[in-house]
Amino acid sequence: MEIESAHSSRPMAKVAAEEMESEIERLLPGRHSDVGGIEQEMPRRFALSHDFAEVGGKSHFRVEARDGEMENWSRLVHCLYWSHFLSRWGDRMWEFAVGLFMIQVWPNSLLLVAIYGLVETASVATLGVLVGNLVDKCPRLRMVQFSLGIQNGSVVAAGLAVVMLLLHPWATPGGFSVFVMLVVIVNVFGAISALAGMAMDVVVERDWVVLIAEKQAPGSLTKINSVMRRIDLSCKLLAPIVVGFMMSSVSVLASPVLIAVWNIISVGIEYWLLHHVYVSMPALQQKSTAHQAYQASSQFAESNAEEVELSVFERDNMSQMEGHEEVSLLKNTGQQTTSRQSTFLNKLKKLPVIEGWVTYMHQEAVLAGLALAVLYFTVLSFGSLMSAFLSWRGIPPYVLGLARGVAAMMGILATFIFPIVHARLQTVRTGNWSIWIQWSLLSVCVVSVWIHNSKVASLLLISGVAASRLGLWLFDLSVTQLMQESVPVAERGVVGGVQRSLQSLMDMLTYAVGMVIVRPQDFGITICMSYGAVLTSALLYSMHVYRVRGHLFHFDRLLRPRWIHNT
Known part of the structure; x- marks a missing residue:
């Protein structure tokens, strides 16, 4: 008992x-x-x-602990969102305003605008790989400090140079040399700002976001990517309105000063937010160790390979010396020549630019990245070329502004749709459907080339481009997430740098075509070329889909009625 x-x-x-x-x-x-x-x-x-x-x-104590972790994670993500908003708002204000400033400096010519755009794009195209390589080598927090300081400081310096240009017209005696010097300052600091901004994009969007979403609920990365892109597109829509209001209501001279003040204030807040995320996420502090291990393993493999090659070379020499000495001498001479050539090629391959491109081409998602880059070779967007063409056709500026707004809203809509579609189709298939949807909607633009009524043709062109933004941004989000998920941690910087370089290169080719085909009557040729580029992009991505999945569509499911699947 x-x-x-x-x-x-x-x-x-x-x-x-x-x-x-x-x-x-x-x-x-x-x-x-x-x-x-x-x-x-x-x-x-x-x-x-x-x-x-x-x-x-x-057991409810564990649930409460888990809820606390989720709440803390949500706060960190919102810090990331606010930092991204501050960065993007400053970028979009300067991006829109600098063209207007250049027009004010030289009212009768677009030369300064074209030079600025060319210098900025060319700098990213040529130096993007080096910047990406630097991102991989530097610790995360140090790279953020460096990039934020350089980017915002460059915008402040360029803004002050713009103020000097507006205050001192170049037509004054002896003012031309000062004018040229100030224009050079604006272009150089604008290019530096673009490179530093690219570094921040690679650090945050290609690296930090992936680590923050790790070990979270499925779909966390998709949600973060969608919100980040939504912030970007919202700033792209609203920042020009604010800049236009400043220039109209305050003054043109005060606008660059206000933009510079914004960058001075925002840089401290941005860094505080990102620093809070960094110290709260141990995973963000582990990159240097992982990268050192990666470098050590690479060096170990290279040293082993060199030892093996040396031992084989010595053994061959010994056998040849035991035989015919004269023949051995000739063979050794040939081997030394081959060895020197091989050494030169190895040194060439180890150059940061070449090594970056080789690393990019060996990625699993290389075809998807190339497909995204090809889309930048286009006039089918509300950029300067198509806007100038529509203006030549007599489309009022307010209509162009409304069309640009509708296109931006379609992009924002895509950021809401992407998580829903991704949950059903996953990343690869979402990209496949979205790129072909974009290509299909742009068919309306090609039809407009053969419409003789200019108003109807312009309406078709505007409608097709605006509607296609839905497929474009769905595809952009899909490829971005594919590369986030597939690129190793130690290579995210250089791969992101090569991707941005490719996109800038395609953008430069677009302007080059615009410089060759200068007659507005021939703009239909560039429309067809852009349409062909989108088709090329769709085919490249379809090749990626086939390589990854082994098929493009489930033809057996398409051919059989649904009731057969349910039996």
Whole structure:
């Protein structure tokens, strides 16, 4: 009776735990019978079961801890969102305003605008790989400090140079040399700002975002990517309106000063937000160790390869010396020449630019990245070329502004649709459907080339371009996530740099075509070329889909009625 009363006074959970221990001991003799021994010897699921039995009905403490972790993670993500907003708002204000400033400086020519755009694009195209390589080599927080300081400082310097240009017209005696110097300053600092901004994009969007979304609920990365792109597109829509209001209501001269002040204030807030995210996420602080291990393994593999090549070379020389010495001398001379050539090629391959392109071409998602880059070779967007063409056709500026707004809204809509579509189709298939949808909608633009009524043709062109933004941004989000998920941590910077370089190169080719085909009457040729570029992009991505999945569509499901699948 005493034993029974003792057992009955114990908690039922404790009794169940002891029975589990005895059953484990019976099934697996030789194990320790104490709780610590069981947790050390048995798989983790038994330890967790025992732990759950110990706490009994108090498992809600774990739920509360998990809720606390999710709340903390949500705060970190919102810090990232606010930092991205501050950065993008400043970028979009300067991007829109600098063209207007150049027009004010030289009212009768677009030369300064074209030069600025060419210098900025060319700098990213040529130096993007080096910047990406630098991102991989530098610790994350140091790269953020460096990029933020350089980017915002460059915008401030360029803004002050613009103020000087507006205050001192170049037509004054002796003012031309000062004018040229100030224009050079604006272009140089604008290019530096673009490169630093590219570095920030690679650091945050290609690296930090992936690590922050790790070990979270499925779809976290998709949601973060969508919100980040939504912020970007919203700033692209609203920032020009604010800049236009500043220039109209305040003054043109005050606008660059206000933009410079914005960058001075925002840089501190941006860094504080990103620093808070960095210190709260241990995963962000582990890159240097992982990268050192990556470098050490690469060096170890290279040293082993060199030792093997050296031993083989020495063995061959020994065998040749034992035979015919004269023939051996000739062979050694040839081998030395080949060795020098091989050494030169190896050194060439190790150049940061060449090594970056080689690394990019070996990525699993290389075809998807190339497909995205090809889309930048286009006049089918509300950029300067198509806007100038529509203006030549007599389309009022307010209509162009409305069309640009509708296109931006379609892009924002894509950021809401992407998580829903991604949950059903996953990343690869979402990209495949979106690029072909974009190509199909742009067919309307090609039809407009053969419409003789200019108003109807312009309406078709505007409608096709605006509607195609839905497919474009869905595809952009798909490829971005593909590269985030497939590129190794140690290569994210250089791969992101090459991707941006490719996109800038295609953008430059667009302007080059615009310089060759200068007559507005021939703009239909550039429309067809752009349409062909989108088709090329779709085919490249379809090749990626086939390589990854082994097929493009489930033809058996397409051919059979739905009721057959349900039987």
